Amino acid sequence: MSGIDDLHGMGDSRGRASTQGPVLVVGTGLLGTSLALALTAAGVEVQLSDTSPTSLALARDMGAGRPRQDGDPQPRIVVVATPPDVAAAVVLRALEEHPSAVVTDVASVKNRVAAEVRAHAGSGVSRYVGSHPMAGRERSGAVAADSDLFAGRPWVIVGEGADPDAELAIRNLAVDAGATPVRMGAAEHDQAVAAVSHMPQLVSSLVAARLEGLGEPALSLAGQGLRDVTRIAASDARLWSAIVVGNAGPVAELLRELREDLDALLAGIEPAALDPDSPEYAASGRAETIAPGAVGAITDVMIRGHAGQARIPGKHGGAPRRYAEVQVLVPDSAGQLGRLFGDIGQAGVSVEDFALEHSAGQSAGIAMVSVLPAAAQGLEEALDAKGWRVVGS
Amino acid sequence: MSGIDDLHGMGDSRGRASTQGPVLVVGTGLLGTSLALALTAAGVEVQLSDTSPTSLALARDMGAGRPRQDGDPQPRIVVVATPPDVAAAVVLRALEEHPSAVVTDVASVKNRVAAEVRAHAGSGVSRYVGSHPMAGRERSGAVAADSDLFAGRPWVIVGEGADPDAELAIRNLAVDAGATPVRMGAAEHDQAVAAVSHMPQLVSSLVAARLEGLGEPALSLAGQGLRDVTRIAASDARLWSAIVVGNAGPVAELLRELREDLDALLAGIEPAALDPDSPEYAASGRAETIAPGAVGAITDVMIRGHAGQARIPGKHGGAPRRYAEVQVLVPDSAGQLGRLFGDIGQAGVSVEDFALEHSAGQSAGIAMVSVLPAAAQGLEEALDAKGWRVVGS
Structure with a gap:
């Protein structure tokens, strides 16, 4: 390459x-x-x-x-x-x-x-x-x-x-x-960064704020998803306060839209949270309509989230480029990544992207190696032959 | 290691x-x-x-x-x-x-x-x-x-x-x-996963849903922060609907708490979004109180987000372990990562963690190499000597 x-x-x-x-x-x-x-x-x-x-x-x-x-x-x-x-x-x-x-x-x-x-x-x-x-x-x-x-x-x-x-x-x-x-244009810029940067920053902080009082056992179950959603919650508070105040209009508009979706989601799932023996449950409609209503509300948010997430450009800009992902178990990632990349290099394969996934309490990691689709099978075979455990298919 | x-x-x-x-x-x-x-x-x-x-x-x-x-x-x-x-x-x-x-x-x-x-x-x-x-x-x-x-x-x-x-x-x-x-316990488990998994999943989808109607120029400004916050928005809608309905009580409680924080945030920043010439602006209080009020609302969310985010355990469980991060510019990450890891291996340094950061339209990436603090300076010098551009300090 x-x-x-x-x-x-x-x-x-x-x-x-x-x-x-x-x-x-x-x-x-x-x-x-x-x-x-x-x-x-x-x-x-x-x-x-x-x-x-x-x-x-x-x-x-x-x-x-x-x-x-x-x-x-x-x-x-x-x-x-x-x-x-x-x-x-x-x-x-x-x-x-x-x-x-x-x-x-x-x-x-x-x-x-x-x-x-x-x-x-x-x-x-x-x-x-x-x-x-x-x-x-x-x-x-x-x-x-x-x-x-x-x-x-x-x-x-x-x-x-x-x-x-x-x-x-x-x-x-x-x-x-x-x-x-x-x-x-200035207004176009401000609306764009409100959507791709300022609103996500504030929502990441809102999610992270929920962890403040959580117990250690609960936190020990945290996985990569939570880490990703809250990574930018570590950003500088003073700088971000100035940014958001300076772009309050577009940010507030997006947060209001998000709150409307959140309200609809809550209205959908709250009946499913009621005790089936409670009068509120009886009053909230026929029992058999509650679960489907909740599923509908959740599915709506998920499907629209899929559509939005898929629009984020890939690393080279434009439409996301599709690479094949070869997943390899790295027993203890310390010291082993060099050997992995050495073996990938010997296989003559170019790495397009790379990520390492961990969980709490875990010494092993999954290396996610993105390569051109035509190279994936050969790489999997080469790594397998070198004793690596290639994960999934 | x-x-x-x-x-x-x-x-x-x-x-x-x-x-x-x-x-x-x-x-x-x-x-x-x-x-x-x-x-x-x-x-x-x-x-x-x-x-x-x-x-x-x-x-x-x-x-x-x-x-x-x-x-x-x-x-x-x-x-x-x-x-x-x-x-x-x-x-x-x-x-x-x-x-x-x-x-x-x-x-x-x-x-x-x-x-x-x-x-x-x-x-x-x-x-x-x-x-x-x-x-x-x-x-x-x-x-x-x-x-x-x-x-x-x-x-x-x-x-x-x-x-x-x-x-x-x-x-x-x-x-x-x-x-x-x-x-x-069952209830303890359900509350824990609502906080570390189910609520963050739904909020990631809510953020991603905001991108559905966004224009291409705005999306081209997306960076790693947005990618991280919305990565899990790609998860399976059917499975997640069943999970959330099955844990509707704890999830709804967390979403209500998040909505309260969101309301407080909106109440803080909305006055700053008003046109200073509008009657609403005049009615919302003395002008000089508006910006500090907005800053206070944003800072509150950010500071609590810091506190929550810092509680997420590191890869080995328990308190986050502190590694030194050596950041290296990888001109075109395709093909270059193998050489980088080869040079790190020759320097005799163990890689504890690794991430690659990209932006849209960018062929170069920043490799973030986590190593034991004592090894960082030697690694930076070794990579510098091999012609790598080590970023920051």
């Missing part, structure tokens, strides 16, 4: 940046420092600024650029990488202080920031372009930064009201950071 | 089963066939039964045992592995038809099955023991069966009202299948 050269091929664009500096990055958290590192690596001159001297020094020491000082040349681009609740104010100040610069922000919400900028920027609004690089991680701060954070990720560009040259400058910036520019 | 011998060490118990046959397995779906395969491999005589001749023949051809026929010796244990909505009726029939056998079922709900058995089994109730092996997969049917399905997983045993010898027989059966027996 791909050679080892691809590893080095990733760096092809370095030193051939379209962006002409200097670029001033305001805010040296995870996103700002990562972007500064990527631009510096691409040969762009980067100036840094942050209200925290500690964070600023850390970003400088990581090689992200140098702190902007009085007398430095005016930046051609200013990137505002502050928390979303202060982004608009910092954008407005940047438009004023750097009257020839194109200014962008990387906040996860775009409509509110753009509205505030439009309301107060005057003619400067034509130099403002909204951005949202779809990159991040559960850790935050400059210390978690990486020049490859944006590699291959979508970077939403909101150019409404901006000069075409200004928009082009930010497109080039996104490409120089390794991202893929995607043009969207 | 562990040698290659561990792979073969898994089979140590084979041929030394505590269970004395014959064991009759009623229902040759995923769980029944997997159990039959495990018991057959352990040297136990297994009889099979299923209402579907096709499924029965498939299980037989897979080597799970042979179909029970008239004149066969009476089973000492009957395992009812039917869908949960018919489990109680099949248990009652088994207690009657096999008057000296211990009878268990593997349904995901225990209280309803036990109540029905108690109500109709007479003295036979002392031969009934409830079971719930915490094993499964997204695929179903005999064709997905595997003798290692239960390896290292918890197997809940509900012995209320049962003869101690009957309970011991089912404990032995669980151990012979490779599982870890966990004793629980």
